Amino acid sequence: MAHFLGLDSSTQSLSAIVVDTDSGQVVASRNVVFGERLPGYGAPKGFRPNGDPQVVESDPLMWVEALELVLADLRAAGVDLSRIRGVSGAGQQHGSVYLARSLDTVGGDWAEGVPLRDQIAPLLSRQLSPIWMDSSTSVECAEIAAAVGGDARVVALTGSRAIERFTGPQIRKFAKQQPAAWERTAEVHLVSSFMASVLAARSVPIDLGDGAGMNLLDLAAGAWSAPLLEATAPGLGARLKAPVASATHVGLLAPYFVKKFGFAPRTPLVAFTGDNPSSLVGMGAVAPGHLVVSLGTSDTVFAAMAEPRVDPNGYGHVFGNPAGGFMALICVANGSLAREEVAKRAGLDWTAFARGILEQTAPGNGGNLMMPFFVPEITPRLAAPAPRWLGAASFVAGQDPAASARAVVEAQALNLRLHAAFVGEAVDTILVTGGASQNPAILRILADVFQARIVPLAVGNSSAVGAALRAAQAFEGQPWPALFSKFCAPDETRAVRPDPSTQAVYEELGTRFAGQVAEMVASGFVKR
Ligand code: ADP
Numbered sequence: 001m002a003h004f005l006g007l008d009s010s011t012q013s014l015s016a017i018v019v020d021t022d023s024g025q026v027v028a029s030r031n032v033v034f035g036e037r038l039p040g041y042g043a044p045k046g047f048r049p050n051g052d053p054q055v056v057e058s059d060p061l062m063w064v065e066a067l068e069l070v071l072a073d074l075r076a077a078g079v080d081l082s083r084i085r086g087v088s089g090a091g092q093q094h095g096s097v098y099l100a101r102s103l104d105t106v107g108g109d110w111a112e113g114v115p116l117r118d119q120i121a122p123l124l125s126r127q128l129s130p131i132w133m134d135s136s137t138s139v140e141c142a143e144i145a146a147a148v149g150g151d152a153r154v155v156a157l158t159g160s161r162a163i164e165r166f167t168g169p170q171i172r173k174f175a176k177q178q179p180a181a182w183e184r185t186a187e188v189h190l191v192s193s194f195m196a197s198v199l200a201a202r203s204v205p206i207d208l209g210d211g212a213g214m215n216l217l218d219l220a221a222g223a224w225s226a227p228l229l230e231a232t233a234p235g236l237g238a239r240l241k242a243p244v245a246s247a248t249h250v251g252l253l254a255p256y257f258v259k260k261f262g263f264a265p266r267t268p269l270v271a272f273t274g275d276n277p278s279s280l281v282g283m284g285a286v287a288p289g290h291l292v293v294s295l296g297t298s299d300t301v302f303a304a305m306a307e308p309r310v311d312p313n314g315y316g317h318v319f320g321n322p323a324g325g326f327m328a329l330i331c332v333a334n335g336s337l338a339r340e341e342v343a344k345r346a347g348l349d350w351t352a353f354a355r356g357i358l359e360q361t362a363p364g365n366g367g368n369l370m371m372p373f374f375v376p377e378i379t380p381r382l383a384a385p386a387p388r389w390l391g392a393a394s395f396v397a398g399q400d401p402a403a404s405a406r407a408v409v410e411a412q413a414l415n416l417r418l419h420a421a422f423v424g425e426a427v428d429t430i431l432v433t434g435g436a437s438q439n440p441a442i443l444r445i446l447a448d449v450f451q452a453r454i455v456p457l458a459v460g461n462s463s464a465v466g467a468a469l470r471a472a473q474a475f476e477g478q479p480w481p482a483l484f485s486k487f488c489a490p491d492e493t494r495a496v497r498p499d500p501s502t503q504a505v506y507e508e509l510g511t512r513f514a515g516q517v518a519e520m521v522a523s524g525f526v527k528r
């Protein structure tokens, strides 16, 4: 019996899924929501509120504690972890962890009987990790681009222009603002490689999938770019291990986990990757031709790419495809948390939110569009101060809850459509994942706005699923199509077909929306 464990350390929670590749069954899945289970970290939505809306950080010790909780939960649910034949995982992209000692100095095991967070706390050279929602590094982006010869060069090398949330600009800001702490830093990790390193009790390299989200990777060479390392921070090259292919066997689970949770001795680990690259696998979308919309904390649109192309508008990114090659992605920061806030202000739970859209309003919403930017936005690029609103902010004050719900979802869907052209050709089917993909009204609006069939998968949490499948593929050599047919089947009962009669309404609304976005960008774009 071949069981594999996939983990996903995302913005708001840590998920684990165990799959049985012989039977094609999900053995178990568990999810630790940081804000609920670990309230002591003061991060109700997974990050710490900060007086400066551009600064967004999380506590890496919270992720470590959640890892122990989720493994304990699996065990408490009766899952026999000794059957696991391999482990891999994913992390929210771009976030970085700073260590005063290389995790290689830990030597492959943690002390028995001492909670992991207490063993890792003294190793940190920076207590909090900047995460993907941070937008405070415009100055550093400009400095990096200027040092290597301009944005076009950064795009040509890395697949993205220098971007505020990407790790390189974040590292530069830290090195500039806290030079002594940077000097004390021996090693920098992404969330993904940090979590893998915790499991191995030694330093695990960053993979090419997630490494591409740092503004440091030379995509063509599959290696750190010397000019970008130099432009980013002094001595950075010595603080990063060489990146590895996503399918690399990177070590063994530390005996600590064997003793504490009952894993088999010498359980192997495959490199961790970013949550979006992992989701590409978990959606069965590693070959070009499938477009995925992920509605998690961020909303993303992504697809595998045959050849690396770059986005002339500067929004798109090229990341590594864990199955080989590349993937294209755009990311909207005001995703689920914006929908949640509008629902709260309108006094709606998710059921009432869906009913309001489907039963009390019509496509086009009488021309009412409303897109709130509660946090500085990535796509379109809107600088602080947030919140800003496209459309009427007063709309959501409770006078018309159903219309407010439709207004935000329609605007968000039009925004995805407006910027998704770079990611992929028009397709007649879009695969959908993430927490908000459970909402039938959101799927209905996506179907009509994109005039495409919207298809969720039967097994949820594509990022954790992708991690489990990557472990299975690496250790068992099962071909991807065999794994996808078992774990990435569509849930046809929830699939939504487009209504062609809505096409004209959304063409007109889309044109108006694009005009309003252009006006906002003209007034709020970060100039450099
Ligand atoms: P992440 O992986 O980024 O932490 P998830 O994919 O787990 O995020 O999605 C979490 C989000 O899903 C929550 O913020 C919540 O707003 C949203 N969500 C959950 N259920 C629903 C629903 N029925 N309708 C709309 N949104 C939902």
Ligand code: XUL
Residues within 6 Å of the ligand: 010, 011, 091, 092, 093, 094, 132, 165, 213, 274, 275, 276, 296, 297, 298, 300, 329, 331
């Ligand atoms: C992608 C991005 C987010 C994070 C969090 O570029 O910033 O989607 O990966 O999920």
